[in-house]
Amino acid sequence: MNYTWNWGIFLEPSPEGVGTYADMLLSGLSWTIATALCSWVIAFGLGSVIGVLRTLPSKTANAVGTAYVELFRNVPLLVQMFLWYFVLPEVLPTEIGTAVKQLPDAPFYTAVLCLGFFTASRVAEQVRAGIQSLPRGQRLAGTALGFTVAQTYRYVLLPNAYRIILPPLTSEFLNNLKNTSVALTIGLLELTARARSMQEFSFQVFEAFTAATILYVLINLVVIAGATLLERAVAVPGGR
Amino acid sequence: MRLRDAFLLAAVTALTAGAPARGQELTGTLKKVKESGAITIGTRDSSVPFSYLDGDQKPVGYALDICLKVADAVKTHLKLDKLDVKFNPVTSATRIPLIANGTIDLECGSTTNNADRQKQAAFTNTHFLTATRFVAKKDKGLTKTDDLKGRTVVSTSGTTNIRQINEINTARSLGMKILPAKDHAEAFLMVETGRADAFVMDDVLLASLVAGSKTPDAYAISSEAQSKPEPYGIMLRKDDAPFKAVVDEATAALYKSPEGKALYEKWFTQAIPPRGINLKLPMSEAMQKAFANPSDSADPAAY
Amino acid sequence: MFSNFDFSVIAASLPYLFGQGMVFTLTLTALAATGGIVFGTGLAMMRLSGIPGVTQAAKLYVELMRSLPLVLVIFWFYFLVPYIGAWVTGSATPIQVGAFASALVTFTLFEAAYFAEIMRAGIQSIAKGQSAAASALGMSYWQTMRLVVLPQALRNMLPLLLTQTIVLFQDTSLVYVLSLTDFMGAASKVAQRDGRLVEMYLFAALVYFAVCFTASWLVRRLQTRVAIIR
Numbered sequence: 001m002n003y004t005w006n007w008g009i010f011l012e013p014s015p016e017g018v019g020t021y022a023d024m025l026l027s028g029l030s031w032t033i034a035t036a037l038c039s040w041v042i043a044f045g046l047g048s049v050i051g052v053l054r055t056l057p058s059k060t061a062n063a064v065g066t067a068y069v070e071l072f073r074n075v076p077l078l079v080q081m082f083l084w085y086f087v088l089p090e091v092l093p094t095e096i097g098t099a100v101k102q103l104p105d106a107p108f109y110t111a112v113l114c115l116g117f118f119t120a121s122r123v124a125e126q127v128r129a130g131i132q133s134l135p136r137g138q139r140l141a142g143t144a145l146g147f148t149v150a151q152t153y154r155y156v157l158l159p160n161a162y163r164i165i166l167p168p169l170t171s172e173f174l175n176n177l178k179n180t181s182v183a184l185t186i187g188l189l190e191l192t193a194r195a196r197s198m199q200e201f202s203f204q205v206f207e208a209f210t211a212a213t214i215l216y217v218l219i220n221l222v223v224i225a226g227a228t229l230l231e232r233a234v235a236v237p238g239g240r
Numbered sequence: 241m242r243l244r245d246a247f248l249l250a251a252v253t254a255l256t257a258g259a260p261a262r263g264q265e266l267t268g269t270l271k272k273v274k275e276s277g278a279i280t281i282g283t284r285d286s287s288v289p290f291s292y293l294d295g296d297q298k299p300v301g302y303a304l305d306i307c308l309k310v311a312d313a314v315k316t317h318l319k320l321d322k323l324d325v326k327f328n329p330v331t332s333a334t335r336i337p338l339i340a341n342g343t344i345d346l347e348c349g350s351t352t353n354n355a356d357r358q359k360q361a362a363f364t365n366t367h368f369l370t371a372t373r374f375v376a377k378k379d380k381g382l383t384k385t386d387d388l389k390g391r392t393v394v395s396t397s398g399t400t401n402i403r404q405i406n407e408i409n410t411a412r413s414l415g416m417k418i419l420p421a422k423d424h425a426e427a428f429l430m431v432e433t434g435r436a437d438a439f440v441m442d443d444v445l446l447a448s449l450v451a452g453s454k455t456p457d458a459y460a461i462s463s464e465a466q467s468k469p470e471p472y473g474i475m476l477r478k479d480d481a482p483f484k485a486v487v488d489e490a491t492a493a494l495y496k497s498p499e500g501k502a503l504y505e506k507w508f509t510q511a512i513p514p515r516g517i518n519l520k521l522p523m524s525e526a527m528q529k530a531f532a533n534p535s536d537s538a539d540p541a542a543y
Numbered sequence: 544m545f546s547n548f549d550f551s552v553i554a555a556s557l558p559y560l561f562g563q564g565m566v567f568t569l570t571l572t573a574l575a576a577t578g579g580i581v582f583g584t585g586l587a588m589m590r591l592s593g594i595p596g597v598t599q600a601a602k603l604y605v606e607l608m609r610s611l612p613l614v615l616v617i618f619w620f621y622f623l624v625p626y627i628g629a630w631v632t633g634s635a636t637p638i639q640v641g642a643f644a645s646a647l648v649t650f651t652l653f654e655a656a657y658f659a660e661i662m663r664a665g666i667q668s669i670a671k672g673q674s675a676a677a678s679a680l681g682m683s684y685w686q687t688m689r690l691v692v693l694p695q696a697l698r699n700m701l702p703l704l705l706t707q708t709i710v711l712f713q714d715t716s717l718v719y720v721l722s723l724t725d726f727m728g729a730a731s732k733v734a735q736r737d738g739r740l741v742e743m744y745l746f747a748a749l750v751y752f753a754v755c756f757t758a759s760w761l762v763r764r765l766q767t768r769v770a771i772i773r
Contacts (some may be wrong), residue, residue: 003340003626015403017410074755076713078727079748086433086740101434104392104417174610181612185720187394187419187430192615196333197420200398203360205337205622212615220610268636280639285722285732293732297559297724328642329722334621341625342637343645423722425735432738454738514736 009204010211021198021208028194029215035111035190036177042116043176047123052153054128065124072121077114077182084114085186111183119176126168130161163234170227174220191215266318268480269345273314278324281307282335282344282475286425288448289507290368290472291349295514299327302507306367306491307348307474313490331423333398336360339475346487347475350445352400353538354470362484363473365491365534369526369543370442372401372467375431375450378460382438385412385464392417394427394436404467405440424449431459440466444521451517468540469526492534500531552739553746556729564729565750571643571715571725575650576708582651583658587666588688590659601659608656613717620649621721646718654711661703665696702766709758713751726750 010022053065072080085107089097103109134157142152162169184193195212199205266274273279283299284291290303308325315323328344335347339361350370353363374393376382382391385408395402397420409416419436421427428449430436439446443461450459474491476484494500501523506512508521523531526543535542553560589601608616624645625637632638640648669692677687697704716727724732727747734743 016406070756071752074752074759075748076716076727076751078716078719079744079751082731082740082744083748085435086429087744090433090741098434102392106435107419178610178612181614182717184614185422187421189420192612192618193420195615196618197397199337200333201403203336203356209615209619209622213611213619216612216615217607217610272636272639276639280641286735293736297563297729297732326641329724331722334721337622340637341622342639343621343625343642422720423735429735429738429740433740 003206005207006204007207009202009207012202014198015201021202022211024198025191025194025208025211025215028189028191028212029219031108031188032177032180032190033219035108035115035180035183035188036173038112039115039119039180040173040176042112043119043123043172045120046116047120048127048158050120050124051127051131052158054124055131055157056149065128069121069124072118077118077179078185080118081111081114081182081186085110107183107186107188110186111180111188115176115179115183118179119172122172122175123169126165126172127161129168130165131157133164134160163236166227166231166234170223173227174223177219177223178216267482269477269483270314270318270486272342273323273345274318274320277320277322278326279311279314279346280326280328280344281311282330282338282347282349283327284349285329285331285423286449287350287445288424288452289512289519290445299329300513301348302503303348303350303367303472303474305503305507306494307346309494310346310364310474310487310490314486317486331398332396333422335398335475339477342477345477350442350472351475352442352470353473353536354400355538357400357475358478358538360478362476362478362480363471363536363538364476364484364487365495365536366471366473366530366543367491367495368444368472369469369524369530370444370472371465371469372404372440373443373446373462373465374438374440375428375446375459375461376438377431377458379458380437383460383463385462385466386414387462388416388438389414390416391437392419392435393438393440394419394421394430395440396421396424396427399441400470401440401442401466408466428453438462442470442472447521448517448519451519452515469543470540471530471538471543473536488534488536495531495534504531548742549739550742552733552737552742556733556743559733560726560729563724564726567643567724567728568712568715568726571646571650571718572708572712574647575654575715576711578647578651579654579658579711580662580704582655584662584693586655586659587662590663591666605656605659608653609660613653613714614720616653617646617649617717617720620652621645624648642721642723646715646721646723650711650715654707654714657707657710658704661700661707662696664703665700666692668699669695698769701769702762705762705765706759709755709762712758713755716751 011020013019014021014024016024050065050068053061054069056062089100092100100106138156138160139152142156147155180188180190181192183190184196191212195208198208202208281304283304286292287301289301291299291301294300311323311325328338330338330344330347330349335349335351336357338344339347350368353366374382374388382388393405393416395405395418402418402420405416406418408414409418419430421430424441424445427439427441431439432453443465446461450456450461453459474487476487494503504523508519508523511518530543586601586605589597590605592598624640628634628638628640629636673691674687677691682690715725718725719728719731722728730743730747734740
């Protein structure tokens, strides 16, 4: 194999002049984490609302929830990214569109919104499944106690459902984290994009991608460890 | 004794002299092309007029025409009856790894030949000279490097230009926000839609993108260049001297002949597909010199 | 807001979008799904084999692939496959692998990790008594797997496997980063050439939606039918 390995490359200064190649990758890592966390806030909040809508007795609420999930699940993330970044500002009124485009760090905000709305459809499915897996008696008990629908969800259904769906939510969180790499297509300088720039500047393809791979595996391990701790912390004493 | 020595010497001379005529053991790319009967050319999406997609999304261009000539020369050299020419799309970011890993044999586009890249790939004789500049909408009034202070600037990832602008950004602490784009068309689009203030690239590519845009009058290319004119070369795999020799010979013959000049004129002074734009870029003096004395030097001072 | 839309751009590029782009996407999806299910089933069997080393190797592979973003894996394989090929064939120089073949290898290996998890659940869903009964009948491990366990596991998991294939169909759009001409790549090339982003990207979204929505509706119907048979 006629490839020249050079593992010392990470300590060499990058042509951007603000540090080494290692610093470049770490800055990518922080963008990845920031994007993943911010979009998760939207995904979790909106996803919970949509998921609840799909379990309400109202037909309209069901239809809205279903339409949302189908819409965001059946279009590839890359296409959604382009719709948010290239199409949305053009169909908005001109002044707003221009303002949107000139935002500093526009790729970051776009990626956060896009991933947030995309992942919300997946979170919604988990929330719905969680609520539907609860015995019907729980909802009835809430009503019997004189709770309103909102109170039933707040104090009875959701606390139970979230505990049940914690493992699938963890994997959705990880998917969301991995999906941030799609935002490199709109110019977000996240980890994969930085590994690619490092490869272009230094020509050390495999070192750059190996480093990115290791960083992704590490974040995964940290998230999984965190989720296990969380699961223990919120477990109902005496429950399963 | 003397006679025997002389006889031996004669025999050895005859053998070594005769060997090339009978065909050396083929190695590297030539061997691969001979065995597979195919050569793969890396093409670009939007390096107008060097290598880009025409109205039917077929690759065309000046550098591509040169590569087709090279493919012909390879076919003749290998005495093949038929040579299958395959195309594989590449981007600025993927071209060097793809040359190295054998996905493509020749990269035909707008690749700057510099000393850094010569450590990764080989280049044949220079087919164009161009400097780094930037394009911006006229109404922004950006003409000098320092005008970019604090602006959002886009360039194509994997190019020498994005590296240069990064270096300038640090050296002069201009505080630019530099976005990488996948290809030239996408980068230009960022300027067109107002996502970026300026696009830093080789001036010839900028001129072509502007000429092909919906409103060519709305754009201005910077008066100050960010680099000296640098040579473009067709990229080959490194350490493959026999193949490089064939390609060098073919390109040198082409550039020195009237055909080379005609080829240049076809793409730079006449209407080109897909929309019949004329770039009106007659051959510069430096270019005429580069064609008269073909060279694969990476040093801008050599031209 | 739709006043300056130019739908003729779409009409003019339909043969290119579907004749080249969609054909690439569908071929890649079909072949990668087939390869992914076969390799994924192998991985699932390895992981359930209980043989020291083999179980861990399969687990490591699946977990590694599942912790990496697809975009990164696409870059990895596009640059690495020719070297792997050279290593496998013992050739001194990297062997030439076309863009399509490279993408196919990438998606097969990547999606296999996801198919493996589905098949593992499928194999585990078959009652232990069945394989015990098969061994009692004198069947070998392979016969048991081939004739008893896998056919049922495949059938039980068919809806999930098909859903994952729809995900794969969407994921193939990411070959865009390599400038390959899949449906999305074709749409973006036309969009950039003609400066008609809004029309082309909306159209691409519509086509993907129509295909995926129909396909997932069919999968749901199949799911209820399979459920009734059981």
